[in-house]
Amino acid sequence: MKRTLRCLTKSRFKLGLECPNKLYYTRKKEYANQKNEDPFLKALAEGGFQVEELARMHYPDGVLIEGNDGDYHDLQKRTQELLQRDKVTIFEAAFLIDGLFIRTDILVKKGNDIELIEVKSKSYDPFDENLFIGKKGGMVKPWKPYLFDVAFQKHVIQLCYPDWSITAFLMMANKRKTASIDGLNQLFRITKTAQNRTGIDKRVDSLDEIGDSVLGTISIDGILDGIYNNKFKYHDSLTFLESINELNKAYQNDVYFNWPTSFSTCKACEFKSSPEDDEKGLKSGFKECFTKQHQWGKNEFAKPNTFDIWDFRKGGALLDEGILFKEDLTTENIGYIEQAGQLSRTERQWIQIEKDLDNDASSFIDTDGLQQEIGSWNFPLHFIDFETSTVALPFNKGRHPYEQIAFQFSHHIYHEDGTIEHASEYINDQAGVFPNFDFLRALKKVLSKDQGTIFRYATHENTILNAIYTQLSTSQEADKDALMAFIQEISHSKKDSANVWRGERDMVDLLVVIKKYYYNPHTKGSNSIKAVLPAVLHSSSFLQDKYANPIGNINISSKNFKDDHVWLRTENNKVVNPYKMLPKVFDNWTEEEIEMSLSEIEDIDNGGAALTAYGKLQYTDMSAEERKELSSALLKYCELDTLAMVMIYEYFKKLIE
Incomplete structure (x- = not known):
């Protein structure tokens, strides 16, 4: 056989x-x-x-x-x-x-x-x-x-x-x-x-x-x-x-095991069907489990359940008690706690629960908190995004396995007069080159021209700058002291760092701002920028009116898109996620498919496509034309990440005016 x-x-x-x-x-x-x-x-x-x-x-x-x-x-x-x-x-x-x-x-x-x-x-x-x-x-x-x-x-x-x-x-x-x-x-x-x-x-x-x-x-x-x-x-x-x-x-x-459902395992189950899968007639293993074990039918699958509640640490214990629907939750059993000046984790969860149950698609905004936060920022505003990788086998003599590699950044500036400039970008797509120090020099050059507030989305950029700081400390680079001082100026040290610092221009985490003051039901509990951007576009008539026009007509410069490029497109009265309009970097795989298939890799939930593309540039033999095409896709991908942050800022600015 x-x-x-x-x-x-x-x-x-x-x-x-x-x-x-x-x-x-x-x-x-x-x-x-x-x-x-x-x-x-x-x-x-x-x-x-x-x-x-x-x-x-x-x-x-x-x-x-x-x-x-x-x-x-x-x-x-x-x-x-x-x-x-x-x-x-x-x-x-x-x-x-x-x-x-x-x-x-x-x-x-x-x-x-x-x-x-x-x-x-x-x-x-x-x-x-x-x-x-x-x-x-x-x-x-x-x-x-x-x-x-x-x-x-x-x-x-x-x-x-x-x-x-x-x-x-x-x-x-x-x-x-x-x-x-x-x-x-x-x-x-x-x-x-x-x-x-x-x-x-x-x-x-x-x-x-x-x-x-x-x-x-x-x-x-x-x-x-x-x-x-x-x-x-x-x-x-x-x-x-x-x-x-x-x-x-x-x-x-070949028999069904009937193993008891589990909140964390079922939440991450790969045998769920997407709407596209349903159209193809594919079955959902997730649905079969809940049909067999919990007797769910069409009505139950249509009810808001607990699996999409953001950061829901009580989900497992409540499932054990038979609580799986949002309608059965109380403030007591989710451990609801209020926090002065900003949303607590459980306050945010409760807002999500109530809006889902009321079928309320309107956003929650803490206008006062958001206004105070925005009032502390200095123009011009800088929005940055890094694309990085780690490699098992080092590029250069003296380097360790799995050191962080920073190979790309994008940088948008929002000027006080409302002009939006794709001010700079960096990419090193050459095979076998350790790019980190040149990457940092390029970043320093563009961010040291003024004292404007710098924004990132999530902790990744701060983590990478800490890693480069450590790499510089043992290097022989002639300008290492100046580069290390620049890192200290725009970041803060990790908890386990030998040196402790928090820079005068420590980057503002836009994700933290969102968690503190804002919730949009269209994100379905996700705070990924790939979920927040289309949600914000869906909710903002200002952004819809503006970005339905070619970028050349709305005072936005771009290094990778022509003046006639339009970022906002609708299909069946729904905003198309701008990320779905980007060229694919690995065969015909979407970003979501890449991240799901590589879910064991740390931090793959943010940048799986770029990580894969960089691996392709490093380890496969390709023509100059193929390399150029893949690098072009990466540049477009990274540019959208920083433009997305600008759009979110514009939306918040409009909310508090």
Whole structure:
């Protein structure tokens, strides 16, 4: 049997641990899936396959089992043949037993002594005593899926070979190490046409060519023992062996598990259908679960429920009490607290709840608070947005894995007379170049001309400036003192910073302003700028009248759009989200699809398209024309981010006049 063989693989085991019901929906074309993974996209965004190829170079005698990936029996047979050797290292070794199937990244056999090495595109600090297990003795949540994954692999191998003595390791990028050569990342190119599974075109033959590797291994046997003896559980109601046996049985028999619904898991479920999916006739696994377990029908699905309430930390406890609809909520059970001078988190939640129940689409505005806030800002107003990435394999000698890379910014100015200027932008689209210091010099040049207030949206820009500050502190840049002083002027230090500062021009976070003084029901609880912009456009007749005109007619300059470009378009009496009018940066994927599919990557919910595009620029071979086209799309994307902030400011300004 080939692809028809139903096996609980390690990826399906991980999916089943998230929610056993997902095993029934996965890989079925009739169900909508917002998380259809594309290996090429993931490779671009996180560099995982590059790390895997570098890891293999640590074992130059390793034998790769490749080809015929769907034939589990053939893969197992080829593995068994290699395992007859007393000493052998195998990449992608396959083990099949009782419906369980795994492939290991690296397996080292010396007699009956086995090293199981799982390669991850993550980083670790070898001096972090609480890397996997927190100070209170519990497993650190983000590591849980990875550790249970390795536990599953070791368990399956031990079932196949009971006499083996197996030790398990994670191999990852070591934060304490630095690259020994320039251009390390460029030696591992990503291509759709590569014959191997990773899609990596490796342009180096041995570790000797790259010096000391940035990868390291860390033993996890003690933690796996804790998983096996159920000291660490994924779910309180299932032991480790029960989870394997029950998930295997459900998947083998293709039956719905009927696992209880969970607020956080169901809220993030990928098996929900969008309106577009409904038009295609695709089913919703989310709806099926709530139909079966809560007897929801058409009326219940139409009712406002608790899943979209912003930052709703009480959702899980209330679901356990059977409370899932907004009409059943009270101020007491959401923990309502008022806060002087601004909206508290729960006040904002209650406004959302009441407006949804009353079918009230009008915005809430704390006019006095907003007026006081705006009155403290100095013209000209500067709006900035950064696009960034982190790379597992460093660009330059002396750089660490996963250092922040700032490759692009956009900068709009709102002048006191109402003129809006796309004043400057920066992009470094060259492969293998560490751009941060030139990026900062360009930013300093344009923001140091006056003392106007600077705006960002969310914490990202402040985080990046802190990272560049640290990079500068150990650099040999001639102007490092001036650049570090500039960072201190326009930002504030992180909580764990050795140096503490808050600049005189510390950037104003427009997101915080929104949270304090404003709520728009059209955002449906989201504070993402991609949700706030269309909501504001929908609500503001001023913006509608203005931006329905070509930008050349309304005193707005642009570096990437022609004077006849119109930002506001309506379809069926609804404002079209301007972000949907931008060119796509990765095949035909939308920003939402990219972010959902790469949701495991930190901070992917803001800038997934740019992150992917930058990976494409760095690691794929493309013509000058293709590079120009992709860079043009990035510039347009980033320009809209800062223009969106300007539009939100214009809306607020009009509200308080």
